[in-house]
Amino acid sequence: MLLNIKDLHVSIHGKEILKGFNLSVNYGEVHAIMGPNGTGKSTLAAAITGREGYEITSGEIIYKGKNIIDLAPDVRANEGIFLSFQYPVEIPGVSITNFMRTALNAKREFMGEAPIPAGEFLKRMEEKKKLVDIQSKLTNRSVNEGFSGGEKKKNEIFQMAMLEPTFAVLDETDSGLDIDALKVVANGVNALRSEDNAFVVITHYQRLLDYIVPDFVHVMYDGRIVKSGGKGLALELEEKGYDWIKDYDVNR
Amino acid sequence: MKEEKENENILEEVTSSEYKYGFVTDIETETAPMGLTEDTVKFISKKKNEPEWLLEYRLKAYRYWLTIEEPDWALLNHPPINYQDIIYYAAPKQKEVKESLDEVDPELLDTFNKLGISLDEQKMLTGVAVDAVIDSVSVKTTFQDTLAKHGIIFCSFSEAVQNHPELVKKYLGTVVPHTDNFFAALNSAVFSDGSFCYIPKGVRCPIELSTYFRINAANTGQFERTLLVADEGSYVSYLEGCTAPQRDENQLHAAIVEIITFDDAEVKYSTVQNWYPGDKNGVGGIYNFVTKRGLCKGKNSKISWTQVETGSAITWKYPSCTLLGDNSIGEFYSVAVTNNMQQADTGTKMIHIGKNTKSTIISKGISAGKSNNSYRGLVRVSKKADNARNFSQCDSLLLGDKCGAHTFPYIKNNNRSSVVEHEATTSKISEDQLFYCQQRGIDTEKSIGLIVNGYAKEVLNKLPMEFAVEAQKLLAITLEGSVG
Numbered sequence: 001m002l003l004n005i006k007d008l009h010v011s012i013h014g015k016e017i018l019k020g021f022n023l024s025v026n027y028g029e030v031h032a033i034m035g036p037n038g039t040g041k042s043t044l045a046a047a048i049t050g051r052e053g054y055e056i057t058s059g060e061i062i063y064k065g066k067n068i069i070d071l072a073p074d075v076r077a078n079e080g081i082f083l084s085f086q087y088p089v090e091i092p093g094v095s096i097t098n099f100m101r102t103a104l105n106a107k108r109e110f111m112g113e114a115p116i117p118a119g120e121f122l123k124r125m126e127e128k129k130k131l132v133d134i135q136s137k138l139t140n141r142s143v144n145e146g147f148s149g150g151e152k153k154k155n156e157i158f159q160m161a162m163l164e165p166t167f168a169v170l171d172e173t174d175s176g177l178d179i180d181a182l183k184v185v186a187n188g189v190n191a192l193r194s195e196d197n198a199f200v201v202i203t204h205y206q207r208l209l210d211y212i213v214p215d216f217v218h219v220m221y222d223g224r225i226v227k228s229g230g231k232g233l234a235l236e237l238e239e240k241g242y243d244w245i246k247d248y249d250v251n252r
Numbered sequence: 253m254k255e256e257k258e259n260e261n262i263l264e265e266v267t268s269s270e271y272k273y274g275f276v277t278d279i280e281t282e283t284a285p286m287g288l289t290e291d292t293v294k295f296i297s298k299k300k301n302e303p304e305w306l307l308e309y310r311l312k313a314y315r316y317w318l319t320i321e322e323p324d325w326a327l328l329n330h331p332p333i334n335y336q337d338i339i340y341y342a343a344p345k346q347k348e349v350k351e352s353l354d355e356v357d358p359e360l361l362d363t364f365n366k367l368g369i370s371l372d373e374q375k376m377l378t379g380v381a382v383d384a385v386i387d388s389v390s391v392k393t394t395f396q397d398t399l400a401k402h403g404i405i406f407c408s409f410s411e412a413v414q415n416h417p418e419l420v421k422k423y424l425g426t427v428v429p430h431t432d433n434f435f436a437a438l439n440s441a442v443f444s445d446g447s448f449c450y451i452p453k454g455v456r457c458p459i460e461l462s463t464y465f466r467i468n469a470a471n472t473g474q475f476e477r478t479l480l481v482a483d484e485g486s487y488v489s490y491l492e493g494c495t496a497p498q499r500d501e502n503q504l505h506a507a508i509v510e511i512i513t514f515d516d517a518e519v520k521y522s523t524v525q526n527w528y529p530g531d532k533n534g535v536g537g538i539y540n541f542v543t544k545r546g547l548c549k550g551k552n553s554k555i556s557w558t559q560v561e562t563g564s565a566i567t568w569k570y571p572s573c574t575l576l577g578d579n580s581i582g583e584f585y586s587v588a589v590t591n592n593m594q595q596a597d598t599g600t601k602m603i604h605i606g607k608n609t610k611s612t613i614i615s616k617g618i619s620a621g622k623s624n625n626s627y628r629g630l631v632r633v634s635k636k637a638d639n640a641r642n643f644s645q646c647d648s649l650l651l652g653d654k655c656g657a658h659t660f661p662y663i664k665n666n667n668r669s670s671v672v673e674h675e676a677t678t679s680k681i682s683e684d685q686l687f688y689c690q691q692r693g694i695d696t697e698k699s700i701g702l703i704v705n706g707y708a709k710e711v712l713n714k715l716p717m718e719f720a721v722e723a724q725k726l727l728a729i730t731l732e733g734s735v736g
């Protein structure tokens with residue numbers, strides 16, 4: 001098993017958001033997490049990646065057999081955890097090329113490897129740019145500065161392709177994308193899918209799941225998973241909305 | 253790609269948070285008696301074997317200095333400076349003539365090697381001519397022969413006084429008169445060494461010129477003087493670097509830089525200021541009170557100041573341009589970083605006198621720890637300066653919540669056809685930015701280095717390549733431990 005989250009409770013400013021969250025992810029799997037706004041989906045992403053201000057009051061996040069809740073965010077990242085941000089932030093004056101080089105070399109240093117040779121790095125950039133259909137003029141610009149919504153999300157997937165994580169969380173990567181951009185993003189993810197990694201896709205809409213076909217669909221409500229199933233569950237949600245889930249939770 | 257690679261090296265090299273240049277060279281030093289009197293001024297002048305007119309110039313400045321008070325308008329706090337507690341002249345003992353490197357004290361050569369400055373021309377790959385100044389004297393100026401072929405004079409100030417007295421006499425004090433301010437008066441009385449540079453008509457200086465200043469002796473002040481004259485149609489890029497040993501006492505540095513450009517001449521003057529900043533609690537460090545001014549005397553002439561200020565306990569410095577010639581251009585690009593207890597009050601003055609004169613001011617202040625960082629700038633447009641243009645952008649970046657950033661722009665516009673624009677922003681490194689970098693595997697220190705270098709990029713890009721790398725490293729080192 002790659003990731004095992006056990007009875008996770010997470011609070012922000014003393015307010016409990018995740019209330020006993022459980023999830024197991026094996027290598028090679030794609031899990032979709034759906035649910036209405038404010039149920040703790042993004043908090044889950046923050047807790048897995050180690051964001052400051054998200055207090056884990058109890059429970060465990062076991063990743064590759066190790067509880068990671070005390071590890072710094074950069075250590076988790078270098079262990080192979082990646083987050084595609086819902087709202088990617090701008091870093092003025094830092095080109096994507098420079099940013100990626102710094103990130104890749106941080107990881108290589110962590111692994112005890114020498115920095116990536118320039119030629120190899122450029123080759124990798126070219127290869128991965130094709131994957132998500134982004135232009136060189138974009139990678140020469142400052143990270144996310146003045147990017148459109150679609151460009152920001154493509155840039156996230158591009159970075160994921162560059163860093164080749166073992167476990168990636170895609171936090172509402174589909175929001176704000178038109179259908180063409182959505183396809184590009186989905187194709188990128190599908191190209192990276194393998195038996196050596198796993199994905200958790202957080203989304204509101206089943207639309208994305210037409211392109212990134214999940215092995216499992218989980219419905220989150222009020223800080224925990226209230227229902228799990230196969231791809232069919234997403235379609236059911238599309239049809240019925242989330243209200244019946246709320247009832248489901250109450251009746252539980 | 254070159255830039256990317258250097259960035260990476262820089263980030264890798266940032267591993268120790270200590271001031272790297274804090275060592276002391278153990279060398280016999282000849283000093284003037286402590287304190288300042290007319291006799292001190294005479295002592296220095298005699299040591300330098302100066303002509304009578306220069307001694308008179310010094311004495312006039314000294315007498316004027318006695319009548320004025322230290323300025324107190326800057327946003328700086330420090331205990332009063334006791335000017336009688338300072339040694340005004342200190343020279344490493346060595347042979348007078350320095351024709352070849354063999355005659356320079358090996359201990360001194362070693363000092364500069366440790367600072368990463370090679371005085372051996374054979375070993376210099378970058379094509380930078382260096383004048384190395386330690387305490388009150390110049391140790392060695394490299395590439396003088398190469399430059400002489402182009403008619404360029406590049407030597408220590410003392411040498412210039414001996415070999416080119418007519419040029420020194422003609423230009424000394426014409427841009428910064430001894431009456432300019434308290435520290436200028438002090439410098440004019442006791443200045444010891446520094447660099448002199450003359451670029452003849454129509455000559456583009458083929459290599460970068462550079463002066464490296466090093467304070468070594470204890471209890472001494474450093475008062476160097478730099479004079480740069482660019483004759484018609486000439487060009488030179490000039491770099492200045494500086495470091496000092498780590499000591500518990502504060503040491504005073506009060507320099508003057510004067511630049512004159514004639515018709516169609518251009519001078520690019522870059523500084524990486526890395527005097528010892530004092531420790532975390534504000535003990536020790538250099539008091540840096542510097543007067544730098546350029547006079548665009550000729551039409552179509554240009555003076556560009558680029559400064560990266562990371563050192564000193566106190567920085568008081570306003571490199572300025574007087575735009576006298578029609579169509580002349582003044583530029584000021586600055587990154588000033590303060591950490592711990594450091595204080596900086598720095599900026600520029602752009603004085604538009606000629607028609608169609610243009611000036612650009614880009615100032616990037618970065619404050620961390622409990623430091624205070626102020627931008628103070630004056631843009632003055634005289635009545636005759638038709639169509640003058642100024643653009644100023646003053647940005648402040650705060651790291652943490654115990655530091656201060658302040659902006660004091662003064663605009664005096666007396667000409668209706670002119671346009672003066674001013675923009676200012678204040679921002680913080682956001683937690684979002686930090687987390688974003690960390691999520692990509694970059695640790696906190698490196699993330700800050702990356703973000704800060706990005707913020708200051710516009711200015712760092714103006715530096716010559718050799719210095720840009722140094723400056724980026726410095727930024728990262730200066731800010732180490734500032735968050736967390």
